[in-house]
Amino acid sequence: SINLMSDKLNKAHQDLKRKNVNLKIVMSDLTHELKTPLSLIKAYCVGIKDGLDDGTYIDTIIKQTDNISKVIEDLLNFSKIERDEIEKxxxxxxxxxxxxxxxxxxxxxxxxxxxxxxxxxxxxxxxxxxxxxxxxxxxxxxxxxxxxxxxxxxxxxxxxxxxxxxxxxxxxxxxxxxxxxxxxxxxxxxxxxxxxxxxxxxxxxxxxxxxxxxxxxxxxxxxxxxxxxxxxxxxxxxxxxx
The missing domain is CATH 3.30.565.10 (Histidine kinase-like ATPase, C-terminal domain)
Incomplete structure (x- = not known):
């Protein structure tokens, strides 16, 4: 029983370490991935405010917003898969x-x-x-x-x-x-x-x-x-x- 418990604890510890490593990688990459569309949205909003819109600025903002939504949706799916138990x-x-x-x-x-x-x-x-x-x-x-x-x-x-x-x-x-x-x-x-x-x-x-x-x-x-x-x-x- 002690050996079984030890094996389960070791498995849980390794799983936790793996999730922590994945979290650090994802958070680092996520910051970079979201930075570009957010910068573009801000730039095009400033352009509209300054009267520089040539008729395409709103479409660009919508496209970049959709990109952010897709990243968030996939992240939620990724998180769910990480949490879900494997049921063979x-x-x-x-x-x-x-x-x-x-x-x-x-x-x-x-x-x-x-x-x-x-x-x-x-x-x-x-x-x-x-x-x-x-x-x-x-x-x-x-x-x-x-x-x-x-x-x-x-x-x-x-x-x-x-x-x-x-x-x-x-x-x-x-x-x-x-x-x-x-x-x-x-x-x-x-x-x-x-x-x-x-x-x-x-x-x-x-x-x-x-x-x-x-x-x-x-x-x-x-x-x-x-x-x-x-x-x-x-x-x-x-x-x-x-």
């Missing part, structure tokens, strides 16, 4: 992925993106995880690939191993350097070239993905090779089937 169940990973992919069908067709799925014959690969949160992971990774693919191609692969299922999603990129690639998981981080500010949104999507995967203790990573950026996740199979 058994579910079909392939079925969940395809249901997520269908939601992006119109966007994929509009942008004329070629989505290729290797081992598409695989079905009913059951995993042990929080289904709701893995759905968020899939949605964020698919959205990320659609947003940043440079060659209008997305490659997806599932590999059925003895104790785990390896998932990979790749898309074309112009980014060559690999030494900073791990920073892509950080909140608000902008990877040069492909992740420009015009398309980058709030930059919290991959931070949310990493947080969920760490709490599941799932191995995951990102790399750049042959003009492709690749994300991978190792999902734990249902332990009750062994």
């Amino acid at each position: 169940t058994t579910f079909d990973l392939i079925d969940l992925f395809h249901s997520c992919l269908v939601k992006h069908k119109i966007e994929i067709e509009t942008k004329e993106i070629d989505v290729r799925i290797s081992n598409s014959h695989l079905h009913q690969l059951f995993v042990w995880a929080d289904k709701e949160k893995i759905e968020i992971v899939f949605n964020n990774l698919i959205s990320n690939a659609i947003k940043y693919t440079e060659d209008h191609k997305i490659e997806i692969e599932f590999e059925d191993l003895e104790q785990e299922i390896v998932f990979q999603i790749k898309n074309g990129t112009n980014v060559q350097q690999t030494e900073k690639i791990e920073k892509i998981w950080e909140p608000f981080y902008v990877l040069e070239a492909s992740r420009n500010k015009k398309a980058s949104g709030t930059g919290l999507g991959l931070a949310i993905v990493k947080s969920i995967l760490i709490r599941h203790h799932f191995k995951h990573g990102v790399s750049i090779f042959n003009n492709q950026i690749q994300f991978y996740i190792c999902f734990q199979k249902n332990p009750f089937n062994h």
